[in-house]
Amino acid sequence: MRDDTPSVAPEPHRVARPGGVATLCARHFTAFACLVLALAAFNLTFRLGSEFLTEWDESLYATAASEAVDAGHWIGTTMEGELDYYNTKPPLNVWLIALTFKVFGKSLIALRLISVVAAWLTVFVLLVWGRRSRGPVVALVAGLVLATSFGFIHIHAGRSANTDALFTLIVLLTVVTLWAEPRSRWARVWLGPLLAAAFLLRGMAVLMPLGIVAVVWTLRRPKLDRALAPTLVAAILCVVPVGAWMIARYRVDQWQFLDRLFFYDFVARTTNVIEDHPGGLFYYLNILQKHQFDWLFLGLVALLLAPLSWATLRRSSSRWREHGFAVLMIAWAGVTLIEPTLMRTKLPWYLNTFYPAFAIGIAWLVVHALSGAGTTPQWRRRALAGAFLVAFAVAESKLVWYSFVYRDLALTDQSLVLTEMEELAGHRLYRERADRAGTFVTGLAHAESRYAPDTQSFLQESQPGDYLITAEPVSHPELHLVRSKGRYSLYRHGTRTSR
Numbered sequence: 465m466r467d468d469t470p471s472v473a474p475e476p477h478r479v480a481r482p483g484g485v486a487t488l489c490a491r492h493f494t495a496f497a498c499l500v501l502a503l504a505a506f507n508l509t510f511r512l513g514s515e516f517l518t519e520w521d522e523s524l525y526a527t528a529a530s531e532a533v534d535a536g537h538w539i540g541t542t543m544e545g546e547l548d549y550y551n552t553k554p555p556l557n558v559w560l561i562a563l564t565f566k567v568f569g570k571s572l573i574a575l576r577l578i579s580v581v582a583a584w585l586t587v588f589v590l591l592v593w594g595r596r597s598r599g600p601v602v603a604l605v606a607g608l609v610l611a612t613s614f615g616f617i618h619i620h621a622g623r624s625a626n627t628d629a630l631f632t633l634i635v636l637l638t639v640v641t642l643w644a645e646p647r648s649r650w651a652r653v654w655l656g657p658l659l660a661a662a663f664l665l666r667g668m669a670v671l672m673p674l675g676i677v678a679v680v681w682t683l684r685r686p687k688l689d690r691a692l693a694p695t696l697v698a699a700i701l702c703v704v705p706v707g708a709w710m711i712a713r714y715r716v717d718q719w720q721f722l723d724r725l726f727f728y729d730f731v732a733r734t735t736n737v738i739e740d741h742p743g744g745l746f747y748y749l750n751i752l753q754k755h756q757f758d759w760l761f762l763g764l765v766a767l768l769l770a771p772l773s774w775a776t777l778r779r780s781s782s783r784w785r786e787h788g789f790a791v792l793m794i795a796w797a798g799v800t801l802i803e804p805t806l807m808r809t810k811l812p813w814y815l816n817t818f819y820p821a822f823a824i825g826i827a828w829l830v831v832h833a834l835s836g837a838g839t840t841p842q843w844r845r846r847a848l849a850g851a852f853l854v855a856f857a858v859a860e861s862k863l864v865w866y867s868f869v870y871r872d873l874a875l876t877d878q879s880l881v882l883t884e885m886e887e888l889a890g891h892r893l894y895r896e897r898a899d900r901a902g903t904f905v906t907g908l909a910h911a912e913s914r915y916a917p918d919t920q921s922f923l924q925e926s927q928p929g930d931y932l933i934t935a936e937p938v939s940h941p942e943l944h945l946v947r948s949k950g951r952y953s954l955y956r957h958g959t960r961t962s963r
Contacts, residue, residue: 748805894933
């Protein structure tokens with residue numbers, strides 16, 4: 465049988481002298497890649513169960529997934545037993561979290577497991593694909609940058625139960641599929657399930673990977689394989705799961721949810737500032753320097769030590785165009801940066817899909833500086849190495865510091881609830897805040913969450929055997945201290961169990 469798949473020569477990689485960095489990375493790529501992946505695993509899991517559950521998005525997904533497991537609300541996800549119209553995203557993230565609850569039980573670690581795995585796989589895919597497309601040095605540096613990127617790890621992403629880490633993985637896999645497309649026309653089939661997953665995860669945010677596809681196909685038009693079969697299969701694999709869910713959801717409440725999915729979550733979010741999240745034209749550039757100043761510093765040092773001449777840019781552009789990489793980078797970086805910028809509603813985590821492209825860019829600047837290391841003074845080589853070590857040390861320290869200082873479980877009453885799970889099980893727990901995050905954590909202790917703004921309200925509404933968590937000192941003959949931890953104390957109404 466004749467194979468009409470266009471043949472594409474392997475992409476040339478800059479090969480350094482024997483004993484150079486490129487040779488070392490090529491010979492020991494697997495070992496170095498394992499170290500990067502181990503570091504990524506550490507950064508994603510260190511103290512994962514010791515960081516408090518955040519209010520709003522993370523607690524919304526936690527509650528909806530918990531109710532899906534307990535009450536079987538899989539199509540029309542619920543919040544406190546009622547259909548949820550605040551979270552207007554399709555339910556893929558809820559389904560995945562619910563499955564981890566079924567397998568591992570309900571916990572803060574199980575809640576965040578899907579995001580952790582997705583973020584780790586993003587680093588893995590970047591390493592494997594980066595080696596094939598740009599060489600071992602770029603792959604390793606890019607993997608290290610991404611594995612220690614503050615925004616990618618902490619901001620609504622890899623260590624949270626939100627959708628951003630999984631969405632970033634889907635976007636990266638879309639880029640990898642487009643890169644493989646000229647080499648195998650049937651690689652295009654993977655675009656179908658990827659776009660379906662993007663929609664079922666984030667709704668109209670599917671326009672981001674779809675926009676990357678559109679830009680790449682437009683710029684590749686003269687070389688694009690127009691084979692109908694893989695395109696048709698991809699379309700079917702996209703439409704069938706999306707259509708099946710939309711029909712099932714329509715049967716729950718007709719257009720009530722689907723209308724909000726489009727007009728509120730997409731149209732309103734794009735054309736108006738909603739939920740008090742404004743931002744100007746340079747909002748995301750500011751977020752980039754705020755969260756990634758360490759690796760931006762390395763890129764700047766590399767650029768100062770080895771300035772990019774017009775001839776260098778022209779050679780790189782020509783080489784990247786020859787193998788389609790320039791088109792990919794333009795589409796990938798452009799869409800993931802410009803599309804959120806055009807939206808009126810701005811949030812820091814909308815930049816998450818840009819971070820793998822950012823890592824590739826920093827890695828390319830470093831490799832460009834390394835490529836001329838043999839002809840530059842020794843102090844420049846030492847300066848680049850020093851800048852690399854400083855950037856890495858700051859990036860890694862920042863991740864650990866943030867976990868202890870800003871996300872520590874002991875900063876909330878959730879720590880005390882989890883410490884006293886056995887004591888609270890089967891009882892009513894009154895708290896000073898009526899927040900969903902605290903309600904979910906109280907549920908982990910198999911206790912019933914109630915709201916009492918002050919001690920007097922608790923005494924009026926509670927019964928003997930009920931518990932109160934408060935940050936205020938309490939002195940009352942009917943309340944007996946169970947335990948104090950951090951700012952909070954746990955009291956029991958009626959029976960003395962102090963320790």
